[in-house]
Amino acid sequence: MVSLSLAVLPGQGGYLILAMGGLDHKIHIYCGDKAGKFIKACELKGHSDWIRSLDFSLPVMMDGERHNLFLVSSSQDRTIRIWKMTSEAAASGSSLQLRKETIEMTSYIEGPLFVAGSTSYQVSLESLLVGHEDWVYSVEWQPPTLLTGDEAHQPMSILSASMDKMMMIWRPEKTTGLWIDSVTVGELSHSALGFYGGLWQPDGRSILAHGYGGSFHMWRDVGLDSENWQPQIVPSGHFAPVSDLTWARSGQYLLSVSHDQTTRIFAPWRNQVNPGDMIYWREIARPQIHGHDLNCVTFIQGSGNHRFVSGADEKVSRVFEAPLSFLKTLQQATLLKPDISEDFDNVQVLGANMSALGLSQKPIYTHGVKESSISNSNDGPDSMETIPDAVPTVFTEPPVEDQLAWNTLWPESHKLYGHGNELFSICCDYEGKLVASSCKVLALHVFLC
Incomplete structure (x- = not known):
C-alpha cells in the first residue's frame, strides 16, 4: 500500500473507516470499532494506475444533518476522484439482514454499499477532476474551521500537487455544483522536477509544496476583495552533502x-x-x-x-x-x-x-x-x-x-x-x-x- 486515510463514520456508532490505496489501482475500504478491529467493507475501482494519496473530509452537513463523508483520491493516471459516502437510516434486526442480502446487487447498480453496526453507507463517485498533465502525488481537503465549541465547518476545497510543477485548488461552482480548478500556481524553471506533495496552512490562506530538489514553494492569498495568490519567501539550501x-x-x-x-x-x-x-x-x-x-x-x-x-x-x-x-x-x-x-x-x-x-x-x-x-x-x-x-x-x-x-x-x-x-x-x-x-x-x- 502506498497511501491511507482514517476517519470517523457519520452516525451514532462511532465506527472508524480506513481507506488504503496501492499498486493494484483499487481503494480498499475497511471498517472498525474503537477497539481497533477492522474488517474489509468494499473496494472502490476507477483509477487506472497507482493510487498516490487519499484524504477524508469531515462529515458534511446536507439537509440539516451530517450524513455525508467525502474521500478524495489521486493517482498516477493524472486524475483526481471524489467519492461520496452517504449514511442511511438505521435498520431493525430483520430489515438489516435483508439489507445485507441486497448489498451485492446494489453495488453493481448504484455503487459499493457496506454496513457498519446498524447503519449502511452508500458509496458513489461524486466527481472526476482532470487538469494535471503528470502524476498527481498529493491531494488534501482544506482544514476545517472551528465555529463554536466542538462544532467545525468543512470547506469544500481540495489542494492537489503534481509532477507537472503545478498545484491546484478545486472547488464546486456555486451555480452548477461542478468541481473546477479555481486556483492554479506553479513553477516554470527547467531545473524543477515537479512537486511531491502539497499542504494547507491551518487557516487556509497559504499553501506549501515540496519538490525533489529539497525545495519549498509557498504561495499566500494576499487579496482583499478577490483571491490573489503570490509566491512567498521560504528557507532554501543544499539537498546533498x-x-x-x-x-x-x-x-x-x-x-x-x-x-x-x-x-x-x-x-x-x-x-x-x-x-x-x-x-x-x-x-x-x-x-x-x-x-x-x-x-x-x-x-x-x-x-x-x-x-x-x-x-x-x-x-x-x-x-x-x-x-x-x-x-x-x-x-x-x-x-x-x-x-x-x-x-x-x-x-x-x-x-x-x-x-x-x-x-x-x-x-x-x-x-x-x-x-x-x-x-x-x-x-x-x-x-x-x-x-x-x-x-x-x-x-x-x-x-x-x-x-x-x-x-x-x-x-x-x-x-x-x-x-x-x-x-x-x-x-x-x-x-x-x-x-x-x-x-x-x-x-x-x-x-x-
Whole structure:
C-alpha cells in the first residue's frame, strides 16, 4: 500500500473507516470499532494506475444533518476522484439482514454499499477532476474551521500537487455544483522536477509544496476583495552533502558547492524600510547549476573581486564572473554603495543562460537584451530575435526558488584544462592571482631530495 486515510463514520456508532490505496489501482475500504478491529467493507475501482494519496473530509452537513463523508483520491493516471459516502437510516434486526442480502446487487447498480453496526453507507463517485498533465502525488481537503465549541465547518476545497510543477485548488461552482480548478500556481524553471506533495496552512490562506530538489514553494492569498495568490519567501539550501565553501574576498557573502550539482550564495539581507531590524541570512543567487557533482571552489581576483573557480567530477575547472544583475542585487541586500572598482557602467554582462542539456552558462549582454527588446517591439511574432528565456533580474527582496534556479546564473568566462581525471580540490594564493588544483589519481608519487 502506498497511501491511507482514517476517519470517523457519520452516525451514532462511532465506527472508524480506513481507506488504503496501492499498486493494484483499487481503494480498499475497511471498517472498525474503537477497539481497533477492522474488517474489509468494499473496494472502490476507477483509477487506472497507482493510487498516490487519499484524504477524508469531515462529515458534511446536507439537509440539516451530517450524513455525508467525502474521500478524495489521486493517482498516477493524472486524475483526481471524489467519492461520496452517504449514511442511511438505521435498520431493525430483520430489515438489516435483508439489507445485507441486497448489498451485492446494489453495488453493481448504484455503487459499493457496506454496513457498519446498524447503519449502511452508500458509496458513489461524486466527481472526476482532470487538469494535471503528470502524476498527481498529493491531494488534501482544506482544514476545517472551528465555529463554536466542538462544532467545525468543512470547506469544500481540495489542494492537489503534481509532477507537472503545478498545484491546484478545486472547488464546486456555486451555480452548477461542478468541481473546477479555481486556483492554479506553479513553477516554470527547467531545473524543477515537479512537486511531491502539497499542504494547507491551518487557516487556509497559504499553501506549501515540496519538490525533489529539497525545495519549498509557498504561495499566500494576499487579496482583499478577490483571491490573489503570490509566491512567498521560504528557507532554501543544499539537498546533498556540501563539499566546499569559501568567503567572498570582500567578506560580503558566502559561496558553497555541493553534490546536489549547484553553487549557492548566501548573504545577510537587510530590511530597506527599517535597516535596524533583525538581519536574516538568505540564499540570494545560484550562480552555477551543473550536470556533475561539485567538489571544490575558490575565489580569485576579478572585477570587484567577484570571480570564482569551481571543480566538479570532470577534468576541467570553470571560471565564473559576477554579472551586473548580481552586483545590483548584492547592493540591495547589503544596503551599501558599490566599491570604486565596481563601476556598473563597465559591466556589460547582465546575466547568463543555459540550455536544458548544456553544461556551459553563456553570457547575456546588456546591449543584446536592449536590441532584442526593440526588435521584438517592431517585428511580428515570427521574428528570430527574441529575448532569452531566462532574463536576469535585479531583486529588491530575497528571490524565491523559481527565481533562484532561473534568473541568477553567472556567465562562464574560461575553462582551465590539464587534468586527466576528476577534480578533487582547488585553491588560490593570497592575492587571488594563482590557482592550484588536484585531481583523483591511482598512482602514488614520492619525491626525495
